[in-house]
Amino acid sequence: MYIAISTIIFLIIIVSAILFYISVKSFYKKKSNNIPVEYLQSMNYLLSEQHDKAIDTFMSMVSVNKDTAETHIILGNLFRNRGEVDRAIRIHQNLIARPELKPEIRQQCSIELARDYLKSGFLDRAELIFTRLSYEIENPAQVLHHLKEIYEQEKEWKKAIDIAERIQSITNEDMSDVISHYYCELAEDEIVLTSKENLDIAKKYTNKALGYNKNSLRALILLGDISFENKNFTDALKRYMSIFDSNPNFSYLVLDKVKKTYDNLGTKENFFSFVKSLSKIKNPMELYSNLSNVLPTNINNKELSDLYDSEFEKGKASLTLLSKYINLIEQNKIAFDNKSLNNIKKCLNSHSNKESRHECINCGFNSIRHFWQCPSCHQWSSISKSLLNKSKNDHYVV
Numbered sequence: 001m002y003i004a005i006s007t008i009i010f011l012i013i014i015v016s017a018i019l020f021y022i023s024v025k026s027f028y029k030k031k032s033n034n035i036p037v038e039y040l041q042s043m044n045y046l047l048s049e050q051h052d053k054a055i056d057t058f059m060s061m062v063s064v065n066k067d068t069a070e071t072h073i074i075l076g077n078l079f080r081n082r083g084e085v086d087r088a089i090r091i092h093q094n095l096i097a098r099p100e101l102k103p104e105i106r107q108q109c110s111i112e113l114a115r116d117y118l119k120s121g122f123l124d125r126a127e128l129i130f131t132r133l134s135y136e137i138e139n140p141a142q143v144l145h146h147l148k149e150i151y152e153q154e155k156e157w158k159k160a161i162d163i164a165e166r167i168q169s170i171t172n173e174d175m176s177d178v179i180s181h182y183y184c185e186l187a188e189d190e191i192v193l194t195s196k197e198n199l200d201i202a203k204k205y206t207n208k209a210l211g212y213n214k215n216s217l218r219a220l221i222l223l224g225d226i227s228f229e230n231k232n233f234t235d236a237l238k239r240y241m242s243i244f245d246s247n248p249n250f251s252y253l254v255l256d257k258v259k260k261t262y263d264n265l266g267t268k269e270n271f272f273s274f275v276k277s278l279s280k281i282k283n284p285m286e287l288y289s290n291l292s293n294v295l296p297t298n299i300n301n302k303e304l305s306d307l308y309d310s311e312f313e314k315g316k317a318s319l320t321l322l323s324k325y326i327n328l329i330e331q332n333k334i335a336f337d338n339k340s341l342n343n344i345k346k347c348l349n350s351h352s353n354k355e356s357r358h359e360c361i362n363c364g365f366n367s368i369r370h371f372w373q374c375p376s377c378h379q380w381s382s383i384s385k386s387l388l389n390k391s392k393n394d395h396y397v398v
């Protein structure tokens, strides 16, 4: 049903475009009523769903003027929007090959051809055309945005930085957060290589990122990561801890890093005190959102231990529960053994993806994982935990 309706709409648009062309033409040139016969033929083929024959007839037209060129472009775009990119490319390529085409029409058609390539995944071809056009046309903002999209997909961060700066200088659009993310991407690429030189370069990139956005949470975390890789665990810990103050809503992103750092410092027990201290925070993120607070009073240690084990088994243990669990270990009510250590580890591992989902404030995309760039709308810094975005007065009932 959907296909039938979309096909009908598609045909109506094509036929109207052609009729419009014919009426304009006959209005201005009453004497020479020379409607190209190919137009009527191709219209016939379109109506009978013979798209390739329609395109062949259309492209066989001997001469192309401004009006017919626009109809070519529209027809190609419609095929592209329907997902028939091969046909769109054929139409747009054929038009560009016409020697009689005016420069501005050729530019317009080149943009559409590059969009066809972009849609069909020929990023290098799209890049070539967009790059050339970005220097040729008067207002290249749109073209530059396409190039930015291509470099993001190709993870060509340095080129993306150049383009973002060009966009900023042409349009005054604030690209500082985006550029800051590009530098973070460059830094991350260096950090995974782990050598001293790579870490030094990573640090330079991270500082650049902070130059563009001094509050960049991502860059602040990266500085901790760089110290960690440099085995400067005390400094790493200090930097991770600072996230709990500066960005409490995102502290779950560094919790596991804090644990690893304590492990490397050989002071696991300090991590337990740290987790305990989290429960004292006045507004402790969403960490306590699904806490089951009810504990029976007259319960022996074995039962207590089993009760907690089953909670951890279910994978639903919140950090508050973990904190209480650690308290009980301290009070010798639960044994500090492999079993309890495993519970703690499992809880921390599952914590970030069990408590809530991440949501993009721009397009509503949601996922278990956190992304710096939304995979759906490609906005940067738009994703955070969805539970946190809901106010307490949120009265939606699902």
Ligand SMILES: [Zn+2]
Pocket: 360, 361, 362, 363, 364, 365, 374, 375, 376, 377, 378, 379, 382
């Ligand atoms: Zn989004």
